[in-house]
Amino acid sequence: MKVQCELCPKMCLIGPGQSGECRVRINIDGVLRTVVYGYPCSINIDPIEKKPLYHFLPGTPILSIATVGCNLHCENCQNWEISQANPEDANISAYSCPPDKLVKLTRDNNCPSLAYTYTDPIAYYEYTYDTAKLARSAGIRNVLVTAGYINEQPWKKLLKYIDAANIDLKGITDDFYRRICSATLKPVQNALILAKASGILVEVTNLIIPTLNDKPEQIHQLAQWIKANLGGETPLHFSGFYPRYKMRHLPPTSLKTLDTARQIAMSEGLDYVYIGNLLSRQGSNTYCPGCKGMLIERSGFTILKNRLKDGHCPDCGKEIYGVWK
């Protein structure tokens, strides 16, 4: 008997013994099963700036996990070795780490938060949900790093236990999502709006790929959409692309392109625009949108200086969007 997975907009119709597009949700005897629950392939402690989250507990370590599998198949995926892998692949192994063990690991390593990242937590939804619920009750904050390709009902349910999210807005046209990511734009925009409306801290990442989504008019359009639907205070990260997976024929994004994108987004009224994957002095720091004074100075993932006073600019007193403690 076939089963239908209603977790993400792909709505996979899965035959007996087959898996959905994510490779990790399988029809076994007419029941949809998740094979990666409690089995992350990666557990590491990262600086929170690596997610990237610049407005959420800056300078703190975050326990970060992922299982194999992803519901998207981006041709430029930076982590394709795990996101496009099957659990049974010989070169990828996993840890046995059920939610309670993961929460204990987070606490034992003095991490104030736990990130569901690297691949996509939507693919390991049940593991994310149960761990986040347990972590919340233990006083640990939960962070999602996701493409946001999920249906409304499970997304709202998960957001109840999430404190912050970095959500990719990979492009601003449906054509880009269809051609490059095997997905569609509308559900991602919907997930972004719902996340912001739920009250969690939201930061957005846009990976700029030369020739595909780097035109100034596309950047204008992307920034305008963020300003109109999420608010000008929403931090936006422009990340540099590196030739990976099925896109080894394209050059890496230049610093000039990222700088131009940053200028465009700021001219459209976004207060906090950053540059990632390439070292940029101005594009790494947080500046006050009121008096333009420097608030947080960063070098890579390291905080060099943090001048914020209780989430406010020490010079003009403007409140800065974020969760600072």
Added chain:
Amino acid sequence: MTRRKFINRLIKTGSVIIAGISCLVKNTNPRKFIRAVRLKKYPGRLKPLRDISKQCKWSG
């Protein structure tokens, strides 16, 4: 054909049709899931937990 035989045949034919339709519906209408059930045994290779304090090589 007596009335009794006719009714018996009608009931038999009706039952066969209903059974056929329900079988067809069962096979064409999939069971719908949002939450998947955990599979206890991992189909891949497991490794022991090692030092997790190092920064991860994966992006994100």
